[in-house]
Amino acid sequence: MPRPDGRTNTELRATVLERRTNPYAEGSCLVRMGGTLVHCTASVEEGVPRFKKGSGEGWVTAEYAMLPRATSERNDRERHGPGGRTYEIQRLIGRSLRAAMRNFAFGEYTIKVDCDVLVADGGTRCASITGACVALHDACAWLAEQTSKPSAFARFIAAVSVGKVAGEHRLDLAYLEDRDAEVDANVVMLEPDAYVEVQGTGEHGTFDRAELTALLDLAQGGLHQLFALQRAAIGV
Numbered sequence: 149m150p151r152p153d154g155r156t157n158t159e160l161r162a163t164v165l166e167r168r169t170n171p172y173a174e175g176s177c178l179v180r181m182g183g184t185l186v187h188c189t190a191s192v193e194e195g196v197p198r199f200k201k202g203s204g205e206g207w208v209t210a211e212y213a214m215l216p217r218a219t220s221e222r223n224d225r226e227r228h229g230p231g232g233r234t235y236e237i238q239r240l241i242g243r244s245l246r247a248a249m250r251n252f253a254f255g256e257y258t259i260k261v262d263c264d265v266l267v268a269d270g271g272t273r274c275a276s277i278t279g280a281c282v283a284l285h286d287a288c289a290w291l292a293e294q295t296s297k298p299s300a301f302a303r304f305i306a307a308v309s310v311g312k313v314a315g316e317h318r319l320d321l322a323y324l325e326d327r328d329a330e331v332d333a334n335v336v337m338l339e340p341d342a343y344v345e346v347q348g349t350g351e352h353g354t355f356d357r358a359e360l361t362a363l364l365d366l367a368q369g370g371l372h373q374l375f376a377l378q379r380a381a382i383g384v
Contacts, residue, residue: 176190187266309334309335346364
């Protein structure tokens with residue numbers, strides 16, 4: 149069965165990582181994966197959460213939001229704090245970015261990464277992690293210059309979705325595929341091959357061990373492409 153956008157089952161959507169899109173933030177990246185568009189900014193702020201105070205160490209955290217008209221129908225802004233889905237996604241992003249750090253020995257500063265979804269067409273949390281990594285890299289480089297300490301950024305991290313749609317294993321699901329998927333998963337990986345998180349669900353079916361392995365292999369191929377795009381964006 150052909151995919152809605154004509155891709156092969158092992159092909160990523162057209163992906164672009166545009167670095168330094170915000171002139172005020174210490175790090176920023178605009179990430180486009182197919183129809184999904186997310187703006188990621190990394191801000192360095194003095195101070196740390198209460199549990200880190202007095203430790204001499206910093207912290208990395210994330211927030212995630214979707215603009216009211218990022219989808220086909222307008223959604224209200226979350227003015228009274230994040231809802232359950234938003235809270236779960238921003239915790240995932242934060243955990244993922246902290247895994248990319250060598251350490252937090254850069255003083256009592258917080259690097260806060262904001263991921264704002266401008267247009268949503270599936271895979272927004274994966275696109276957020278992939279773009280946020282570029283922003284985090286630059287924020288760590290900026291902080292290293294200010295503190296005369298080595299950058300605490302260690303390894304690239306990226307995320308991609310995979311799923312079983314119409315009986316086929318597919319990489320990087322767009323919204324229509326994600327909506328109809330029998331099985332879908334989000335895979336977060338540190339370069340080159342260390343898993344940080346795998347979120348897999350049988351939405352309208354089940355999957356066995358062999359299918360899980362096949363989906364992870366499919367995701368890994370896409371993630372290696374994303375690592376290459378991150379490196380190209382930064383120039384390393």
